[in-house]
Amino acid sequence: MTRARYGKVRGAAAYAILYLLFLYAPVLLLPLFSFNDSVFVAFPLSGLTGRWYSAMAADEEMRIALFNSLKVGIAASVASTLLGLTIAQVLTRGIPGRRLFAGFSNLPLFIPDIVLGISLLILMTRLAIPLSLATVILGHLALCLPFAAGVLLSRFEGFDLSLEDASRDLGENAWMTFFRVTLPLVLPGIAASLILSFVVSFDDFLIAFFLCGTDTTLPVYIWGELRFPYKLPNVLALGSTILLASTILIVCAEWLRRRGTQSQPAAVAI
Amino acid sequence: MTPAVAHAARGYLLLTPAMAVLAFTMAAPLGLLLAYSFWTQHGLVVDTRLTLAAYAAILSDPGFALVFLRSLAIAAMASLAAIVLAYPVAWFIAFRARAKFLWLLLVTIPFWTSYLLRVFAWKVILGYNGVINSGLMALHLVATPVTFLLYNPVAVVLTLIHGYAPFAVLPIYVSLEKIDPSLLEAAADLGDNPAKRFFRVTLPLSMSGVIAAFVLIFIPATGDYVTPSLVGGANGLMIANLIQAQFGRADNWPLGAALAITTIAAVSLLCVLAATGARRAASRIR
Amino acid sequence: MSSPPLLEIRNLTKRFKDRPAVENAGFTIARGEFFSLLGPSGCGKTTLLRLVGGFIPPDDGTIFIDGEDVTTRPPEKRLVNTVFQSYAIFPHLDVAGNIAYGLRSEGVAAAERERRVTEALHLISLSGYGRRRPHELSGGERQRVALARALVKRPKLLLLDEPLGALDKHLRESMQIELRQIQREVGISFLFVTHDQEEALAMSDRIAVMQHGRVLQVADPKTLYDAPNSRAVASFIGTMNFFHGRVIGSDGAAVVVDLPDFGRLPVPKNGGDNFAPGTMVTVAIRPEKVTLSPVPAPGSVEGRIASITYLGDRSQIKLAVGTGKIPVTAILPQEQSIQPGADALYVSMPAVSILLLRD
């Protein structure tokens, strides 16, 4: 029996590895072509070069777009995490209409981005609000809030409410209890929420496409470049850099999280 | 005020900012979108009298119906295929893998990179001078590059499966992880072989994860804009391309709004139907 | 020729990361027997049960069911069923679906299946509960559904892992009686795991006492209580006074032991054990066998009362004897009272009640 089971594990593991190959192969093409000495993103490869990276570093427009995306990502992730905190704090404490509020905060997940994008565009136009990074941030709040609330809710749910009672019993008021007990215990959840929201915002193309006006974010900039073959290698270099940076960030964050709790990656909580 | 009322009042007060943000960034725009779909536009002037003109225009043009059906079919196929491909992986991670955490991380990492560039990578793989074609040529299997790989619905489905893979693995994994292993032991104890155990216990108990995965993939996939634009070609255009066109070149916002409302209605209806059907089917398993 | 025992395990060993959880276990269970595995938490009871059920493979040893070697068979191919510690009721099926689960697996026809489910519901006094969902059941009801689900399979042997552990004291006691009744009614052998010695003593035909993965003694309840074969068994079953001493001689059927606080005591040799003079031994006596008297008696020693615990129908007294290092526990029946103000009693240990255990 042991042997049969062992065989099955190997079969499943082999399949899982194939699946990972399917996930990674396309992604790993980006770094591959980013070092390829040719403007055309096609085989055969024509030699090693680092020039696309120096071209990327020199690209002023790209740098502006990158900074725009960082600004939007930081603003959206911080704001949606703060709002997500209030949602998680209230909804894990039994309040009438709990399911209704939870459902409402999850609703953006069920609206395709294209619909959210154009309806926000209509609203901004009707209200005569000029399109800018601010409108993008507003759109990203709707986009990120379900993720932030989801991660934080799952963290708050695993949290023993009697700890707060104990703190109140020992003489702290509601606010001090939140800062001295609740906050430290949910800190890993906050970090996960910040990271997840940031990535969702940083990666969004459609909402920004409709709402950014002339303040291009990075995905909108990349979208424009994809049409000009001669600019593609710069974009690939940029994509590879983002891939590396986000991988390092995620691995570090998850490693940190794991030191606190033996649990699953943040994305599992969605 | 009784303590319970005070508690609830404090709660609602604390919820106010979040709900206000959602109202302004989601409820209000969607409400306005609904209103817009009943309006008409003449040049730059928007006529706010309520009519069904936009919906009539959608119904009268079979081209819209075609793209609608194609989008739903592509999204449904992509979500089902993504689920079928991901299920064994989720099962492996939940029940057999030693380093669960590492596996989950490995599955999610590609998801943390630019979606645009991932879709673009598929264009490179499937394209005229792409990975597959250069491979085939190098092996002398074909003399000139084949062109049926890119710019068709199959390419869109394939790219969507890849793009939404974590949304399939993670919910299914979570539902499998919750299954008490003693239930599987009980099934074995009562006479089920491994295959029967899977169909009678594991599958019905993981149905919630399968449904979540379907909804999480089907909805954004139906409305996906980037994938059909980059790898779909003329025959792979989807509803998002049409909607975008109404806000761009065609400049007919009411029609775009009506298309969007129809999309939401169609995907919601299909999700509810699919979820109910799946639950029914699972409850038939005894 | 006598038929083989229903279950026989030989030299069964299971290690987790080189640490043995079950070591060299061996015993047999007869047809219709109520057999218990008793031992402290972590001693390997569940592991042994799972070995018999086929959920984990042993590292060494053999398991025979009805004379057949089933050591390498998967659980679904053993004529054994299990009532799980957590009950493992399928949450996606109703009560009838749970009970019918194994019958469907066998391919029992619908009519027959229904008849047997109804019968089983009746047996566990839950007639009419078939359509209930598991979350609509109380703990005791769930436990009975788990029992019925296993019994409808008509196994040769039923394995029960602390099935009463999650119930409150009252329910547990009534379920003990019910379980025993059901077992007699269906005539199936039970292998019952518990860490509650009172439960084991009350229910079992025979008990295997385990510690650190080893089976220390297999015997009927009375033998275990009256003649435990080791200090570990004696201390696990009931309360026991233990005293260290040295054998100083032999006197026919008895050995003479020198105990620091009691002086010399003649103790009957049980069995053929030969205790040479100089051997260190443990002398044991049950509290209720210790006799107390307000006046000195032959062979008694003075004990100063350290504490009295009122237990309802009796009182437990702790007394300090001699140097007072090892207190003596005794039981005082209700009718025998202590004079108010008394602070000492005379303690004696009748020779016939004393057990001699090798250290």
Ligand SMILES: Nc1ncnc2c1ncn2[C@@H]1O[C@H](COP(=O)(O)OP(=O)(O)OP(=O)(O)O)[C@@H](O)[C@H]1O
């Ligand atoms: N899967 C496992 N992996 C590693 N060690 C295990 C495993 N299962 C049990 N053990 C160890 O084996 C020993 C025996 O465990 P077992 O569950 O059999 O005890 P038990 O007698 O049933 O205890 P309890 O009364 O608490 O249920 C314990 O020390 C336990 O930690």
Ligand SMILES: [Mg+2]
């Ligand atoms: Mg146990």
